[in-house]
Amino acid sequence: MRPFLFLGIFLLLVTPIGSSVVWGGNNGACFSCHKDDSLSKQDARGKKVSIFVAEKEYESSIHGRLSCSDCHTQIRDDSHAAGGKAIDRRVNCASCHQGAEKEYKMGLHSKMIMKGTERAAYCQDCHGKHGIRPSKDPKSLTHLSNIARTCSRCHSDKEFVRQHAMGAGPSPGDLFKGSIHEKTGEVSCTSCHGSHNLRSLIDPKSTIFHSNIPQTCGACHPQITEQFVNSIHGVLAARGRSDSPTCTTCHGIHGIKTKADPDSPVNERRIAMTTCPQCHAAERISKEYGFSKVKSYYDSFHGLAYRGGDTFSANCASCHGVHDIRPSSDPKSMIHKDNLQKTCGACHPGASANFGKGKIHSVASISGEDFGEKVVGWVRVIYLFLIVAVIGGMIFFNFADWLRKTIERRP
Amino acid sequence: MTKKYLRLTLNERFQHLNLMINFTILAITGFALKYPTAFWVSPITDAPAGMTIRGFIHRLSGVAIVTLGGYHILYMIFSERGRQIVRDMLPGLKDAKDLWETLKNNLFINRPAKEIKMGRFNYKEKLEYFALIWGTLVMTVTGFILWYEVEWLKYFPRWTYDVARAIHFYEAVLATLAIIVWHFYSVLLDPDVYPMNWAWITGHLTEHEMKLDHGLELERIKASQKAELADVDEAASVGGGRVYPARQERLSPMQRLYGTVRDLNETLKNWRGN
Numbered sequence: 203m204r205p206f207l208f209l210g211i212f213l214l215l216v217t218p219i220g221s222s223v224v225w226g227g228n229n230g231a232c233f234s235c236h237k238d239d240s241l242s243k244q245d246a247r248g249k250k251v252s253i254f255v256a257e258k259e260y261e262s263s264i265h266g267r268l269s270c271s272d273c274h275t276q277i278r279d280d281s282h283a284a285g286g287k288a289i290d291r292r293v294n295c296a297s298c299h300q301g302a303e304k305e306y307k308m309g310l311h312s313k314m315i316m317k318g319t320e321r322a323a324y325c326q327d328c329h330g331k332h333g334i335r336p337s338k339d340p341k342s343l344t345h346l347s348n349i350a351r352t353c354s355r356c357h358s359d360k361e362f363v364r365q366h367a368m369g370a371g372p373s374p375g376d377l378f379k380g381s382i383h384e385k386t387g388e389v390s391c392t393s394c395h396g397s398h399n400l401r402s403l404i405d406p407k408s409t410i411f412h413s414n415i416p417q418t419c420g421a422c423h424p425q426i427t428e429q430f431v432n433s434i435h436g437v438l439a440a441r442g443r444s445d446s447p448t449c450t451t452c453h454g455i456h457g458i459k460t461k462a463d464p465d466s467p468v469n470e471r472r473i474a475m476t477t478c479p480q481c482h483a484a485e486r487i488s489k490e491y492g493f494s495k496v497k498s499y500y501d502s503f504h505g506l507a508y509r510g511g512d513t514f515s516a517n518c519a520s521c522h523g524v525h526d527i528r529p530s531s532d533p534k535s536m537i538h539k540d541n542l543q544k545t546c547g548a549c550h551p552g553a554s555a556n557f558g559k560g561k562i563h564s565v566a567s568i569s570g571e572d573f574g575e576k577v578v579g580w581v582r583v584i585y586l587f588l589i590v591a592v593i594g595g596m597i598f599f600n601f602a603d604w605l606r607k608t609i610e611r612r613p
Numbered sequence: 614m615t616k617k618y619l620r621l622t623l624n625e626r627f628q629h630l631n632l633m634i635n636f637t638i639l640a641i642t643g644f645a646l647k648y649p650t651a652f653w654v655s656p657i658t659d660a661p662a663g664m665t666i667r668g669f670i671h672r673l674s675g676v677a678i679v680t681l682g683g684y685h686i687l688y689m690i691f692s693e694r695g696r697q698i699v700r701d702m703l704p705g706l707k708d709a710k711d712l713w714e715t716l717k718n719n720l721f722i723n724r725p726a727k728e729i730k731m732g733r734f735n736y737k738e739k740l741e742y743f744a745l746i747w748g749t750l751v752m753t754v755t756g757f758i759l760w761y762e763v764e765w766l767k768y769f770p771r772w773t774y775d776v777a778r779a780i781h782f783y784e785a786v787l788a789t790l791a792i793i794v795w796h797f798y799s800v801l802l803d804p805d806v807y808p809m810n811w812a813w814i815t816g817h818l819t820e821h822e823m824k825l826d827h828g829l830e831l832e833r834i835k836a837s838q839k840a841e842l843a844d845v846d847e848a849a850s851v852g853g854g855r856v857y858p859a860r861q862e863r864l865s866p867m868q869r870l871y872g873t874v875r876d877l878n879e880t881l882k883n884w885r886g887n
Binding site (some may be wrong): 510577592606 | 646773884
């Protein structure tokens with residue numbers, strides 16, 4: 203570095219002060235100073251900021267043919283070079299890119315800037331400064347393969363995450379690594395979040411607003427979204443019920459994995475253990491919507507075998523469907539009374555019409571609503587009484603027998 | 614050498630062994646389903662397709678035990694010994710009395726303890742035998758309902774299936790606890806037999822064991838042996854002391870061949886030449 207430092211100082215000394223240069227058209231004049239990689243200035247807080255510009259990088263960029271002053275519009279006179287005045291605080295990309303600016307101004311990053319957040323992303327934070335390349339260029343910061351890395355520069359930065367109260371868990375970028383979306387190489391942050399007009403989670407126009415998620419995912423998965431929006435979950439989500447699940451509730455968010463992956467929440471081993479029960483066994487939601495079927499499932503043959511790891515045994519989705527879950531009152535529902543024979547018959551060939559009749563999620567109780575529940579409840583009570591009486595009697599009898607024989611044998 | 618009394622023939626011992634193995638398998642594979650997260654089930658749930666194989670083995674053992682039950686019925690009907698077992702197994706008022714007196718002995722109400730003479734099958738064994746028959750019937754019927762639920766649910770409402778399921782479970786609890794508490798006490802932990810009653814392996818009881826649990830049967834055996842020996846001349850001089858039967862009724866071909874040779878020898882030796 204040292205030779206360059208000396209070279210820099212030398213160049214500064216030999217630069218003719220007060221000489222007249224035409225600012226614009228010829229970038230050579232600018233680079234005559236700014237090609238020095240030790241060139242720096244102090245910002246308003248006294249922090250050292252490099253003002254070095256790599257000439258080759260700039261020339262190979264999409265803007266390489268533009269003159270410096272096309273963007274740095276306010277640097278027009280010799281006083282810049284003379285005093286090194288930083289008068290051009292911010293380059294205005296919008297002078298050319300009006301459309302992008304219009305979008306950007308509706309987005310979260312621009313709002314954060316207006317709120318005074320210091321590190322909110324501006325054009326150059328994502329696109330780069332002098333080395334901007336078109337998004338199609340694999341070397342571009344905004345090329346699909348680089349977007350995750352570009353966003354992670356802030357969103358995986360622990361200090362940044364802490365300052366902006368973005369949560370203590372793993373960063374979205376870390377979660378995204380190893381996800382099926384990352385593996386395909388066709389999806390990145392902006393595919394779901396949007397780019398210039400990226401909006402906040404709480405903005406109803408946001409692509410990631412709760413009830414907009416099905417449409418966001420539907421951009422690539424249109425058939426599934428079509429099924430989902432007509433399901434009970436989709437209908438309720440569209441009505442704005444925040445309790446109602448959307449795609450991400452079951453599939454996960456940044457770290458979505460294929461259902462074959464044992465870590466995926468939609469893996470068949472996890473569906474009935476964690477994924478559906480996260481709501482359907484939750485106290486608050488169960489009370490609100492009046493369902494609590496998970497326990498009865500766990501105690502059923504299906505549930506017991508499933509809990510033991512039997513993958514042939516039915517889980518929630520086997521009977522209720524996956525994306526097109528509908529209430530039993532809906533004639534299109536897999537668990538509608540007219541469809542139960544077919545649904546059960548998928549695993550129980552030859553199931554009769556009678557097979558699907560009767561309460562499935564029954565809970566044995568002598569005070570149950572259903573007749574069968576009552577009968578089973580009474581069977582249970584009678585048997586428990588019988589077990590206690592018979593086995594208790596045996597224990598009493600044998601213990602007395604043992605006691606007498608032991609006492610008789612005392613030395 | 615102490616005298617031995619036949620308790621279980623080889624055939625019966627194999628029936629017992631078969632029941633023992635299959636009952637254990639059924640209990641383990643059955644409760645493994647009901648308590649899939651219990652610590653002792655982890656070898657099953659950790660194994661690949663463990664739970665699926667568990668179900669298969671449970672059904673297989675169920676079939677084995679039902680087959681054994683069928684064989685046992687045939688054995689009880691078509692063998693002379695089996696028919697005698699049925700006659701001796703019939704419960705009577707004496708069994709209730711024996712149980713009552715034992716209880717009084719045990720609670721020190723009878724002082725001194727009364728000596729209780731019981732028959733070939735005492736009240737403990739009769740209770741257990743009938744409990745086993747009842748349990749096997751209940752488990753077979755409910756088990757097949759659960760197994761062939763498609764066929765069953767063609768004719769019966771779903772709640773009957775749920776009832777069968779509940780009964781199958783609670784009867785299993787009852788049966789397993791009964792084996793542990795009742796059977797294991799009488800054949801293992803009872804101070805009279807501890808550490809174990811060997812009859813299930815050797816097939817016989819000692820005279821002491823007979824006296825303790827089957828006093829009446831012991832007396833009957835001795836009386837019948839005396840009666841048999843009454844016909845034998847030599848028995849008179851020793852007071853009917855011979856314990857082996859004078860004449861064996863059923864002999865193997867080899868024994869019969871040997872017997873023929875022996876008889877021939879006797880005849881030759883005793884031949885006076887007239």
